[in-house]
Amino acid sequence: AQSVTQPDIHITVSEGASLELRCNYSYGATPYLFWYVQSPGQGLQLLLKYFSGDTLVQGIKGFEAEFKRSQSSFNLRKPSVHWSDAAEYFCAGPYNTDKLIFGTGTRLQVFP
Template identity: 90%
Template sequence: AQSVTQPDIHITVSEGASLELRCNYSYGATPYLFWYVQSPGQGLQLLLKYFSGDTLVQGIKGFEAEFKRSQSSFNLRKPSVHWSDAAEYFCAVATLNNDMRFGAGTRLTVKP
C-alpha cells in the first residue's frame, strides 16, 4: 500500500544544534516530495519540494532535504536550529495518479 512514514512523533533539540527529521515513502509511481511546517494555530507552509534533478534541495528558513531513491527517503535537515523553528513538520507525497497524502507529522521542541 502507498504510504508516507515519519518515524519520529516528537523530537527535542537544543538551540544551535543540528536537526534531521526523517521521512520514508512507499509509492510505485514517481513521487513528488514536499516538506511543510505548521506553527501553532496556523495552516501549513511549504518549506521545500523535490520534483527531479539535484537530489539535495534547499528551502526557506535554512532548511534542506535530500532525496535518496535507494532508501525511499526524503529527510529534512537544518545545521543550526533556532527557537522559532519549534513547530509541527509534515512530509507529503503526490503522484500523477491523483494520489497525495501527508505523513503523521513530527513535533519539534527546541530547548534554550
C-alpha cells in the same frame, strides 16, 4: 501502496544543534515530495519540494532535504536550529494523481 511515513512523533533539540527529521515513502515510481511546517494555530507553510533532478533541495528558513532513492527517504535537515523552528513538520507525497498524502507529523521542540 502509496504512503509517506514519519517515524518520529516528537523530537527535542537544543537551540544551535543540527536537526534531521525523517520521512520514508513507498511508491512504485519516483514520487514528488514535500515538506510543510505548521506553527501553533497556523496553517501549513511549504518549506521545500522535490520533483526531479538534483536530489538535494534547498528550502526556506535554512532548511534542506535530500531525496535518497536507495533508502526511500526524503529527510529534512537544518544545520543550526533556532527557537522559532519549534513547530510540527509534515512530509507529503502524491496520492491518486492530484491529491497529497501526508505523514502523521513530527513535533519539534527546541530548548534554549
